[in-house]
Amino acid sequence: MSTSSSARLVPPPLPIDIVSDVVCPWCFIGKRRLETALAVRPDINAELRWRPYFLNPWIPRGGIERADYLRTKFGSVERYHAIAQRVAVAAAGEGLTYAPDKIARQPNTIDCHRLILWARASGAAGLVKQRLMELYFSVGADLTDPEVLVLAARDCGMDGERVRRLLSTDTDEESVQTAANAAKDAGIDGVPYFIFGGVLGVAGAQDPGYLADALGRAAVESARRNRSAVARTPSP
Numbered sequence: 001m002s003t004s005s006s007a008r009l010v011p012p013p014l015p016i017d018i019v020s021d022v023v024c025p026w027c028f029i030g031k032r033r034l035e036t037a038l039a040v041r042p043d044i045n046a047e048l049r050w051r052p053y054f055l056n057p058w059i060p061r062g063g064i065e066r067a068d069y070l071r072t073k074f075g076s077v078e079r080y081h082a083i084a085q086r087v088a089v090a091a092a093g094e095g096l097t098y099a100p101d102k103i104a105r106q107p108n109t110i111d112c113h114r115l116i117l118w119a120r121a122s123g124a125a126g127l128v129k130q131r132l133m134e135l136y137f138s139v140g141a142d143l144t145d146p147e148v149l150v151l152a153a154r155d156c157g158m159d160g161e162r163v164r165r166l167l168s169t170d171t172d173e174e175s176v177q178t179a180a181n182a183a184k185d186a187g188i189d190g191v192p193y194f195i196f197g198g199v200l201g202v203a204g205a206q207d208p209g210y211l212a213d214a215l216g217r218a219a220v221e222s223a224r225r226n227r228s229a230v231a232r233t234p235s236p
Contacts, residue, residue, distance in 0.1 A: 011045070011223055011226065012226070013045045013046060013047035014044055014045065014046045014047065014196065014197045014215070014218065014219050014222055015046075015047045015049055015197060015198065016034070016046050016047065016048050016049065016194060016195070016196055016197070016215075017049045017051050017194070017195040017198075018030075018031070018034070018048060018049070018050055018051060018192060018193075018194055019051040019052075019053050019183045019188055019191055019192065019193040019194075019195070020050070020051070020053055020129075020191045020192040020193070021052070021053045021054060021055040021109055021191055022109055022112045022113075022116075022129065022132045022133050022136060022143065023055055023056070023106070023107065023109055023136060023143070024053075024055045024191050024192070025087045025091065025098055025137060026087070026090075026191070026192060026204065026205040027133070027191055027192040027205070028091065028096060028098070028133045028137055029087075029090055029091055029094055029096065029205045030192035030194075030204070030205030030206075031129065031130065031133070031192070032094040032095065032096055033094060033205055033206065033207065033208045033211060034194065034208075034211055036094075036208035036211075037208040037209075037211035037212040037214075037215055038212075038215070040208065040209075040212040041212050041215050041216060041219075044215055044216070044219050046215070048125075048126055050116050050125050050126065050129050051179060051183060052109075052113035052116070052117075052176050052179050052180045052183075053180055053183050053184075053188070053191045053193075054109060054110070054180050055109075055191065056069070056073070056106070056108075057180075059106055059107065059108045059109075060108060061108050061110070061144075062108070062144055063105045063106055063107040063108055063142070063143075063144035064105065064106050065104070065105060065106070066103045066104055066105055066106050068106075069106035080100075084098070084100045087100075088100070090205075091137075096137070096138070097137070097138040098137050098138070099137065099138055099139075099140065100137075101140075102138075102139065102140025103136065103137075103140045104140060104142065105142045105144060107136075107142065107143040107144040108144065109143065110173060110176055110177070111143075111144075111146070111149060111167060112132050112143055112149065113176045113180070114166070114167070114171070114172050114173065114176055115128055115132070115149050115152070115153060115163065115167075116128050116129055116132075117172055117175070117176060118153075118158070118163065118166065118172070119153070119156065119158060122157065122158065124156045124157055124158060127156040127157075128152060128153065128156045128158070131152045131155050131156055132149075132152050135148060135152060146164065146167045146168075149163065149167060150163050150164050150167070188203075190203060190204070192204065192205055194211070194214075196214055196215060196217075196218030196219075196222075197218040197219065197221065197222035198222070199218050199221045199222055199225070200214055200217060200218040200221065202214050
């Protein structure tokens with residue numbers, strides 16, 4: 001068999017689309033659980049693609065006070081405490097820190113998603129996603145502050161000055177908004193939402209074992225479809 005023929009037999013990476021928002025605590029947890037699932041299945045060569053979602057599209061561009069947000073969404077700050085405790089326990093179980101008492105402002109996240117989009121060029125989208133969530137959930141940083149985003153970019157190896165310039169423009173706002181709207185138009189009304197290989201969707205921050213099983217099933221189905229597509233391709 002020729003070298004070129006062998007190369008054609010190497011399966012392409014399994015694309016995994018992760019629809020999520022950086023201010024969604026279950027997305028924070030779900031990201032870590034997906035990483036654990038991928039570690040369980042080292043045989044699966046995956047390509048992670050981070051897709052935007054606006055958990056709270058009604059939040060103004062400059063953000064609002066966290067207490068006002070909790071009262072609007074949950075009825076009262078106190079009512080959220082029980083939910084927060086459950087999330088904090090789940091996060092701790094994954095080695096993450098969820099410290100809601102440190103969060104002072106609830107941000108609009110379009111600039112966060114723009115930053116993640118720009119990070120794709122250097123392969124740092126996942127790193128930026130993680131850093132933004134750590135800054136928000138564990139440190140309580142204000143993600144509406146451009147300097148916080150610039151710092152996150154620098155932490156992940158990006159050019160901070162370039163990011164600062166881009167943030168001062170409307171670059172990619174429309175494309176991020178379009179992608180977020182497309183997710184909702186597709187029926188995704190809760191995040192995180194994982195799409196494995198374009199063949200299997202999984203909603204929620206599921207257990208790593210469940211995600212690993214889903215990865216395996218999607219890899220098998222994706223490979224079957226690829227073989228069928230190759231078989232249907234006319235010979236030159």
